[in-house]
Amino acid sequence: MRIVFDKIGQSPKPFDLEVNGVALQGVLIKSGYHRVRLEGELKGATEVACDRCGELYQYDMSDSLRFTLSDEVIETEDDLDIIEFIDGVIDLEFIVQSEISSIKNSYHNCKSCEDDTEEFEKEF
Numbered sequence: 001m002r003i004v005f006d007k008i009g010q011s012p013k014p015f016d017l018e019v020n021g022v023a024l025q026g027v028l029i030k031s032g033y034h035r036v037r038l039e040g041e042l043k044g045a046t047e048v049a050c051d052r053c054g055e056l057y058q059y060d061m062s063d064s065l066r067f068t069l070s071d072e073v074i075e076t077e078d079d080l081d082i083i084e085f086i087d088g089v090i091d092l093e094f095i096v097q098s099e100i101s102s103i104k105n106s107y108h109n110c111k112s113c114e115d116d117t118e119e120f121e122k123e124f
């Protein structure tokens with residue numbers, strides 16, 4: 001789902017999409033000359049591998065997302081929640097994809113390994 005940056009006004013523009021079983025629902029609101037605020041809710045799960053036992057399991061991705069989108073290059077590193085769309089087109093699929101990849105690339109333990117952790121640590 002792609003939305004032209006200039007088409008977003010002061011009144012919230014709702015959106016709703018799904019990428020690989022993960023849905024993102026929310027609104028886009030113009031918040032400044034080169035800024036659009038995204039407020040949304042992620043819902044769904046993605047398959048990840050446990051870093052301890054290798055077991056594949058569904059990781060629940062349900063979460064609130066708050067981002068600032070900009071159609072110009074951001075020079076400051078102050079706000080890490082800014083996503084740049086230099087071509088002036090907001091690609092919502094890209095946002096969901098990046099959320100999924102950041103989950104896949106982080107460290108996880110499956111339920112049974114998580115429950116195991118306490119005992120595991122006590123032994124040392």
Ligand SMILES: [Zn+2]
Nearest residue numbers: 050053110113
């Ligand atoms: Zn595990």
